[in-house]
Each structure stands twice: as C-alpha cells, then as structure tokens.
Amino acid sequence: xxxxxxxxxxxxxxxxxxxxxxxxxxxxxxxxxxxxxxxxxxxxxxxxxxxxxxxxxxxxxxxxxxxxxxxxxxxxxxxxxxxxxxxxxxxxxxxxxxxxxxxxxxxxxxxxxxxxxxxxxxxxxxxxxxxxxxxxxxxxxxxxxxxxxxxxxxxxxxxxxxxxxxxxxxxxxxxxxxxxxxxxxxxxxxxxxxxxxxxxxxxxxxxxxxxxxxxxxxxxxxxxxxxxxxxxxxxxxxxxxxxxxxxxxxxxxxxxxxxxxxxxxxxxxxxxxxxxxxxxxxxxxxxxxxxxxxxxxxxxxxxxxxxxxxxxxxxxxxxxxxxxxxxxxxxxxxxxxxxxxxxxxxxxxxxxxxxxxxxxxxxxxxxxxxxxxxxxxxxx
Amino acid sequence: xxxxxxxxxxxxxxxxxxxxxxxxxxxxxxxxxxxxxxxxxxxxxxxxxxxxxxxxxxxxxxxxxxxxxxxxxxxxxxxxxxxxxxxxxxxx
Ligand code: SF4
Ligand code: SF4
Numbered sequence: 109x110x111x112x113x114x115x116x117x118x119x120x121x122x123x124x125x126x127x128x129x130x131x132x133x134x135x136x137x138x139x140x141x142x143x144x145x146x147x148x149x150x151x152x153x154x155x156x157x158x159x160x161x162x163x164x165x166x167x168x169x170x171x172x173x174x175x176x177x178x179x180x181x182x183x184x185x186x187x188x189x190x191x192x193x194x195x196x197x198x199x200x201x202x203x204x205x206x207x208x209x210x211x212x213x214x215x216x217x218x219x220x221x222x223x224x225x226x227x228x229x230x231x232x233x234x235x236x237x238x239x240x241x242x243x244x245x246x247x248x249x250x251x252x253x254x255x256x257x258x259x260x261x262x263x264x265x266x267x268x269x270x271x272x273x274x275x276x277x278x279x280x281x282x283x284x285x286x287x288x289x290x291x292x293x294x295x296x297x298x299x300x301x302x303x304x305x306x307x308x309x310x311x312x313x314x315x316x317x318x319x320x321x322x323x324x325x326x327x328x329x330x331x332x333x334x335x336x337x338x339x340x341x342x343x344x345x346x347x348x349x350x351x352x353x354x355x356x357x358x359x360x361x362x363x364x365x366x367x368x369x370x371x372x373x374x375x376x377x378x379x380x381x382x383x384x385x386x387x388x389x390x391x392x393x394x395x396x397x398x399x400x401x402x403x404x405x406x407x408x409x410x411x412x413x414x415x416x417x418x419x420x421x422x423x424x425x426x427x428x429x430x431x432x433x434x435x436x437x438x439x440x441x442x443x444x445x446x447x448x449x450x451x452x453x454x455x456x457x458x459x460x461x462x463x464x465x466x467x468x469x470x471x472x473x474x475x476x477x478x479x480x481x482x483x484x485x486x487x488x
Numbered sequence: 489x490x491x492x493x494x495x496x497x498x499x500x501x502x503x504x505x506x507x508x509x510x511x512x513x514x515x516x517x518x519x520x521x522x523x524x525x526x527x528x529x530x531x532x533x534x535x536x537x538x539x540x541x542x543x544x545x546x547x548x549x550x551x552x553x554x555x556x557x558x559x560x561x562x563x564x565x566x567x568x569x570x571x572x573x574x575x576x577x578x579x580x
Contacts, residue, residue: 121511123523169511172523199505199518224503224520263503263520291503292520338501338575 119408121169122365122398125198126377127158129186130369131178140477142178151370155185157390159192161367164394166196170365173198177369181208187220194221201226203267206250214253214260225257226265226294229281254288266290270297270321271311272468278321282328286339295325296344301378301432312464318345348457352422353429353445360407360431365398373397375404378432382441407431407441414442416450492543492569497580499539504576506534517576533567537577543568 130152131142153161162173173193180186181204193200202217206227214225229250257264266285270278278295285293297318300308313321325343332339347354357364361375371389374380386403387396398404406412410423417428428434429445437446438453446453492498500506505518506526515531517524526534532553536546546568547561554560571577 123512169509171507171509171512171516171518172521174521197507199507199523201521223505223518226520261502263501265520340575 119361119399120363122165122394123170123363124172124174124365125162125165125170126174126176126364126366127161127180127189128176128178128366128368128377129158129180129183129189132182140178142477152183153367153369153371153389155188157371158185158189161371161389161394162189162193162196162198164389165365166198168394168398171197171199172201174201174203176203179205179207181213187213187216190217190222191220194223199223204228205246206253207246209249209253209256211256211260214256214262218260218262222262224263224265226267227254227257228267228269251288254290258289263291264289265292265294267294267296270295270313272313272317272464273311273470275313275317275321278324279328282325282341286328286332286337290339292340292342294342294344295321296342297346299378300346300348301381301436308460312346312348312460314464315349315461318349321345347430347433347445347447348460350447351449353426353433353447355426356430356445359427361398361404362408365394373401373403375407376432379403381432382435384441412442414440414444416448416452417444420444420450492565492572492579494544494547494565495542496568497539497542498537498546498568498572498577499580500534500537500577501575506531519576529563530567530571533564534571539580 165173175186175189180202183189186202190200190202200221200223202222202224203226209227217225227250229247254264254266266288268274268281268285270281274281275297281295282293297313300312322343322345325341329341332341357376364376366374366377366379367389368374368377368380372380372386373389373394374386379386384403384406387401389397392401407427410418413423413428417423420428426445426448429447431441433447434443434445435441437456443453444451446456448454501519503519507516507518508514509516512525514528515526515534517526517534532550533546536549541549543565547564550564551557551560557563568577568579572579
C-alpha cells in the first residue's frame with residue numbers, strides 16, 4: 109500500500125510492545141479498556157506462542173514490554189513469560205490491578221527478572237474503590253501489595269484512574285501514593301472508548317473539577333520538589349476539555365504494538381473496535397504485520413485524511429487525533445477527532461461538556477464490565 | 489538540589505537500566521514505562537556510572553579516552569547534574 113509521509117521503507121520499528129495476556133480479569137471496572145465484546149474472545153496464545161512473539165518483536169527493535177490484560181496475573185505461566193522476555197533484553201513492566209498478587213509471586217517475578225510493577229487503584233477511599241472495582245477485598249489487597257512491591261525493591265508506579273466520582277479526592281490520592289513511596293504516580297482520567305464510552309456521562313468530570321485537580325497536583329509537585337522527593341506526578345486530563353486532539357500513540361502504527369490475548373495485533377489497544385481488519389500473529393510474522401499489513405498501514409501518513417485535516421497545517425503535530433474517538437463519535441474513522449475545534453463534529457464534545465455540568469447517575473448505576481453484560485451488549 | 493562535585497559517586501536509580509539497542513544504533517536508558525535515547529557523550533558517561541567510581545574518576549577515564557576534547561570535565565559535571573535533576577541517578 110502506498111502512503112506518503114511514511115512508507116514502510118521509512119517506517120521505524122515498534123519500540124513498545126503491549127502484551128494483553130488475557131481478558132480474564134476478576135474486577136469489573138466500568139471504564140475498562142478491554143473491548144465491550146471481550147467475552148466473545150476466549151482464545152489465548154500459548155506460552156510458546158507468546159515467547160515467539162517476544163522474540164520477533166525484540167528482533168524488530170522493541171525494548172519496552174508491558175504485561176497487561178484484563179489481569180495478567182491469572183496466566184499461570186507469567187513468571188516464565190517474564191523470564192523469557194527479560195532474557196531477550198526487554199525492560200519488563202507488569203501492569204496489574206494487584207488482585208491475585210502475593211509476596212511469593214512478587215519474589216518469583218523478581219527472580220525471573222521483572223523490572224517494574226504498576227498497580228492500579230480506583231480511588232483513595234476504600235468504599236468508592238471497592239464499589240468501582242466490584243470487590244470489597246480489593247482495596248486492602250492493593251495496599252498490602254503496594255507495600256510488598258516496595259519492600260522487594262522494585263520501582264513502583266501507582267495508577268489511579270480518575271473520573272467525576274473520585275477526582276475531588278485527588279489530594280488524598282496523592283497523599284496515599286507518597287506514603288506508599290511510589291516512584292511515579294499516574295493520575296489518568298479515563299479515555300472514553302469501550303466501557304468508559306458506554307459510561308461516559310457518569311464518568312466525565314466537570315471543568316471545575318479538573319481545574320481543582322490540576323491546582324492540587326501542582327501544589328503537591330512543589331512540595332515534593334522542595335523535599336527532594338523523586339516521586340513524579342503525571343496528570344492526564346481528558347481530551348474532552350481540549351481544543352486540539354492529542355497526537356495519539358505518537359501516530360498510528362508508529363512505535364506502539366499491542367497483541368491481544370488471541371494474538372490479534374493492534375496499533376493501539378482500543379483499535380479493535382474500528383471497522384478495519386487486523387492481522388494475527390498466528391498467521392503472519394510480526395515484521396509483515398508491522399511493515400506491510402493493511403491494518404497497520406491504514407492510517408499511517410496523511411493520505412487517508414479527509415477535510416479539515418487533509419489541508420490543515422497542524423496535521424504533522426496531532427495526526428488528526430485519535431482514530432477510535434473519531435469513529436466512535438462520527439461513525440467515520442477518517443474524520444478529524446471531534447475534540448478538534450476545526451472538526452464539523454466538535455459540537456458533540458461541547459455537548460458532553462454541557463452534560464458533565466448536569467447531575468449524573470451515581471456509581472451504582474454505571475454499567476460494570478463483566479461477562480454477562482458483555483454478552484448482552486455484544487450478541488454474536 | 490546541591491550541585492554535583494568531583495568526589496560524589498553517582499549510581500543509577502533502582503529500576504533504571506542502560507542498554508545498547510542495535511536497531512536504534514544507540515544506547516538507551518530504560519525505566520518504568522519509559523525510554524530515553526542517549527547521544528554518544530551521555531552514553532559514555534553513564535557507562536562509567538557504577539556506584540563505585542567517583543565523578544573525578546569518570547572524568548579521568550574519559551579524558552584518557554578522548555584527550556583532544558576541550559572542556560570535557562565541565563561537560564561531564566553538567567551532564568551528571570542534569571541526570572541527577574531528572575532523578576536518573578542518585579549521588580552518594
Ligand atoms: S480496567 Fe478493571 S476490569 Fe478492566 S482489566 Fe483493568 S482491573 Fe480488570
Ligand atoms: S483539523 Fe485535523 S490535523 Fe488540523 S488540528 Fe484539527 S485534528 Fe489536527
């Protein structure tokens with residue numbers, strides 16, 4: 109396929125590999141990034157297939173590897189996979205909800221060479237946390253595991269997904285992370301795809317809530333800097349309050365490569381919802397997938413763009429924004445991301461902002477991610 | 489943050505790893521969910537950061553290796569200060 113801007117000859121290698129090992133997560137977060145129809149994707153690559161994927165990706169140039177899911181810990185061969193990846197020279201990151209983590213596993217992963225563990229939390233307050241995760245034991249378990257991760261000498265990233273129900277507690281969230289001696293704290297608002305899009309009205313914070321969160325975060329940054337505390341706070345605000353979209357994933361198929369549990373290769377973890385067919389590692393080599401496949405070349409370069417992006421002088425900065433968001437909100441994946449004020453669909457973003465100012469359903473009314481709901485929503 | 493001096497001993501922060509990447513044809517610094525591609529001089533310095541060598545030794549080793557580079561000691565100190573400010577390394 110011909111593509112100005114980045115033909116396969118100029119296309120650089122994938123540098124980041126995200127291995128979504130399984131969708132079998134015991135939690136039910138209403139903003140989960142798993143596809144709505146995850147219950148229909150039961151297949152999982154074998155240990156040997158994963159190791160083959162890692163070997164190919166490493167040969168192409170990937171250096172960072174994230175083990176994620178729906179909860180990578182439910183894979184019983186996780187330590188083996190970590191060991192194989194580390195041996196190949198990957199920097200190995202475990203991205204977990206902490207459910208199912210034990211001190212013995214933490215130790216076994218360290219022996220296998222795991223470089224870093226990220227634990228995700230739902231809120232600093234046990235009650236909201238448990239309600240969002242759909243599990244009462246979840247919060248205590250996460251706290252205990254965060255302490256164990258630090259005690260084992262790992263660098264630790266704590267990830268809090270923020271939304272209108274917990275963002276006002278950001279002061280306590282940061283306080284908790286600092287007390288747990290996190291090295292990095294990601295305070296990331298949900299990205300509104302999949303489950304989060306389904307629940308958007310009940311999740312999107314108001315502008316005032318965001319401004320407050322930004323202010324509190326900056327105060328903490330000053331305080332940490334004064335104390336010489338290396339803890340780094342990363343605040344990711346929802347692009348719904350921007351006038352220009354984010355340059356998603358540094359460009360389509362540019363440095364990120366996601367492999368889903370059944371071996372489907374994606375340029376970003378939510379791309380599965382697009383009306384594009386994506387190749388599988390069970391049928392093609394990673395090199396073919398990355399450089400030559402239709403799916404990965406679909407939105408590379410600029411030729412695929414429609415107006416206003418096509419003739420816009422900012423297209424090299426933001427690549428027209430997120431393809432998944434464009435498709436979700438306009439039904440056409442070649443449109444400008446509606447976050448952009450130049451998009452003819454920008455009013456949909458303005459409408460969502462106005463909606464956020466209105467009272468919205470409480471947490472208990474959100475649609476939780478679980479197999480039953482997944483089957484009801486996505487009948488095959 | 490106090491300035492870095494010659495008898496300080498830098499050590500990479502736990503979880504940070506320096507590695508040669510043939511495909512990128514450069515050294516990279518890897519850390520939780522992050523990667524920095526290093527230029528040659530930054531890599532030369534970081535390769536000598538082992539938690540044992542003080543800054544003065546790093547400067548001497550590099551001066552022996554690159555005798556014709558003027559102001560090398562200043563550059564090394566400046567780089568270690570930047571790396572320290574970025575929390576890539578600890579100073580002892
Ligand atoms: S977002 Fe929640 S439900 Fe989805 S995989 Fe992560 S922990 Fe599980
Ligand atoms: S019109 Fe398209 S390329 Fe231009 S700024 Fe908006 S999203 Fe980016």
